[in-house]
Amino acid sequence: MRAFSIRRRLLAALLGALLGAGLIAALATYASARGEVDALLDDELRQIALSLRDHAQLDVARLQRASDDPELRVLVQIWDPAFERPYSSRAIDPLPRLKAEGFATVEHEGRSWRIYATPSGTQAIQVAQPTALRAELAARSAGRLLLPVVVLLPFLGLLGWWIVGRGLAPLSGVAQTLAQRDPTSLQPVAVEELPIEVQPLVESLNALLQRLEGSFDTQRRFAADAAHELRTPLTALTLQVQLAARAQSELERATALERMEQGVKRATRLVQQLLTMARLDPEAAQMPAVPIDLALLAAVVVDELQPLAAQKSITLQMQAPEPVRVIGQEDALRILLTNLIDNAIRYTAPGGRVDVSVQQSNASVHLIVQDNGPGVPADERERVFDRFYRGRDAAAGGSGLGLAIVRQIAEMHGGSVTLRPRTDASGLQALASFPAAP
C-alpha cells in the first residue's frame, strides 16, 4: 500500500461529506419545490382558463398581466369556429390544440409546455406555460440553500486542516521522542500522557522494544562469552606457533606442529558448537515441527558414532523396541542425540560400554544414554549444563557447550534433560524426556 496522509484523507472525507450533504439537501429542496411550483402554477393556469370561460367579463387586466409577466409567460389560445385561426395572446407559432379537457405537457418546437384546456360552448380555451419556468423556479430555491455551503467550504477546509493537524500532534510528539533518543536506548516510551487512540501503538512499540532488549542482551552476553572462550584455544595456538618457530630439532618442531593441529581442531570444534548454539536461537525454534521417530533417529546416530566408539574399544548398543514419535525438528534432535552419545563415549574409559535406549511411557518419550564411566560429581550435575562450564575432570578440548546445547534443544521441544548416577552400576545416566506425539 502506498503511504498516505491521514490529514489529507480526513480532510477530503470531511469536505466531501459536507459537499455531498449540501448537494443532497439541494436536490431534495429542488424536488419538493418543484412539486409545489407545479401545483401552484397548474392552479394558476386553470384559474386563468376558467375565468376566461366563466366570466363574460374577461379580466383583461389580469390576462394582460399574466401574458406579459416574463415570470409567468402565460400563453392563451382560443379557438372559435367562426375564425379560421385561433386567437393567440402572443405572437408565436400556435400550440397544437388538445383533444381532451384538462392538463397536458406537450413538446413544441423544442420547448416543453404545460397546457390546460377547457371547452367553452363552441369555443375552446387553452392556457399554456413553458415548463422550463417551473424548473427554473425550483432550482432557484435549491440554489439558495446550496450557496452558503459552497461559500463556506474553503473556510471549513482550512479549519479542518488545522483541527486534524492538532489532533495528530501527539503522533509527531512520539516520533520526535523516538528520533531524539540515544540509538542504544531501548527504554519504553512514556504512555500516560498520550491520547487513548495512540496508546495501543506506543504500547506495542514498547513491547517490541522490550523483546528486542531481551534478545540483544542474550546476544551480547553470548558474543562476550564466545569471544572469551575462543581466547583459550587461540592462546594455546599462539604459544604452539612460537614453540614451533623456536624449535631446535626436527622432533621438537614435529611435536609443536602436532599440538598446533590439535589446537586448530579444538578451535574448530568450539566454533562449530557456537554456530549450532546461535542457530538454536529463539527464532530458529519457530521452524516447522514434524512428527519424528526418535527411535529410528537414535539408531542412525548410534550407527554414525560406532567408528568413534570402536576407536576406544567401547561397546555402543542401542535398544528401542518400537517406533516412538515426538514432534520436533530432526536436525536439532540429531544434534541432541549426537552430543549425548558422543559425551558418553568421550568420558568412558577404553573397553567400556555405552547403552542408548528410547522408549515411551504414557504421554512421555524417554531417551536414556548411560555409560560406565566415572560419572559426574553431584554438585556439578546441574552446572555442566551452563554455557562454557567445564567440569573439574573434563577432557581437554571440550567446548563447554555440548550439554548447554542439549538442554536448549530439549527445552525447545517442551522436554527436559538431567544427569544422574546409574543405580545398577557405576556410571552416568543422561535422561532426556519429551512429550510424545499425539
Next chain:
Amino acid sequence: MRILLVEDDAMIGDAVVAGLSADGYAVDWVRDGSAAELSINTHPYALILLDLGLSKRDGLSVLRTMRARKQDVPVLIITARDTVADRIAGLDAGADDYLIKPFDLDELSARARALLRRAAGRAEPLVQRGALTLNPATHEVRLHGGSVDVSAREFALLLALAERAGSVVSRSQLEEKLYGWNEAVGSNAIEVHVHNLRRKLGESIIRNVRGLGYTLD
C-alpha cells in the same frame, strides 16, 4: 629459577612449560586452585604464573590467601579476563603484573625476567659480578668482555649464584631452583654443571664451600 604455573587448560599449560623450560626455568605446573595453594606452601618459588578461572578455588582467592600469609613471591596473572576492572582487581589482590590471553611467549618471558629482576632487588637488566656479566634476556655470558657459550641450565645455575653473590647456596637449593617435579635429577647433576662452568669460565669462578654449597666470588 623455579616457577609455578597455575593453568587449567592442558594445551596452554603444555606450551608454557615447554617455552619456559627452554629458557632454562624449572616449571611446576598445577591445574587447580587447591593444588596451587599446596605447592605454594611447600616449595620456594621464584615466580608464580597464575590463571584466574580455576576450578576448586578461584585464582584471585589463592592470591589473596597467599598475600595474607605474607608470602611475597612475585605473581604474574595470566588470564582471559581483560576488562579494566578485572585488571585492577587482580593487581589490587596482590599481583605484580597482569598478562591477557592470548599472550606472546616472548612477552611472558620478558615479564617474568622483569619480575625476577625486581624481586632480586635489581633495576638494570644485566647482572654484573666482577668480570662476569650475565644477560638473562639472551642468556649471554661475558667474561672480561668476551662472550662465552653456556647451556640454559648452566646459565640458570650461574644466575642463581650471581644473584646471591657473596653468600653460599646449597646443592639442594640449586636443585630446587633448577629442576621441576617431573624432572629426574641425577645425584651429581649440579656437580656436572659446575664442572662445565669452571671449564668454560675458569676454575676460580665458582668456589666450593665444603659441606655447605657453592658461592660466586
